[in-house]
Amino acid sequence: MISLRHGAAAVLAIIAGTTAMADGLIVDNKAACNVPVSDSQLSEIIADNTMILDGTGMFTIEYNCQFDPAIEISWDQTRTQSRAGHCEEPGFIMPTVFTILTSEFEPGVIYVYQMGEDEPQTFYLCEE
Numbered sequence: 414m415i416s417l418r419h420g421a422a423a424v425l426a427i428i429a430g431t432t433a434m435a436d437g438l439i440v441d442n443k444a445a446c447n448v449p450v451s452d453s454q455l456s457e458i459i460a461d462n463t464m465i466l467d468g469t470g471m472f473t474i475e476y477n478c479q480f481d482p483a484i485e486i487s488w489d490q491t492r493t494q495s496r497a498g499h500c501e502e503p504g505f506i507m508p509t510v511f512t513i514l515t516s517e518f519e520p521g522v523i524y525v526y527q528m529g530e531d532e533p534q535t536f537y538l539c540e541e
Contacts, residue, residue, distance in 0.1 A: 475503060
């Protein structure tokens with residue numbers, strides 16, 4: 414789990430695992446794709462509310478959500494995966510349910526639907 418007390422170093426550690434898993438960073442802000450992972454500016458972009466997605470959840474500095482069990486990220490076919498999970502921010506934890514949609518018709522795009530939200534959160538693969 415990432416929280417304010419863990420800070421940018423923990424987020425950058427997750428980025429290292431994310432890039433190894435999906436051959437690129439997966440973010441909800443396409444502008445973050447223009448900043449190299451090794452660049453110190455990346456922590457500034459993340460601090461500017463850019464969310465990172467990996468198989469275990471969605472993360473930013475003061476807010477994170479975890480999927481249980483982890484999802485498989487692939488665009489080889491249309492795939493819908495539903496997971497129990499929770500979201501956390503300093504002082505709060507909220508149990509929830511996620512549905513994750515990937516499709517071979519939109520490679521590099523992931524839609525994350527969350528219980529109680531009207532619209533999905535859209536993530537984009539930053540291809541290297």
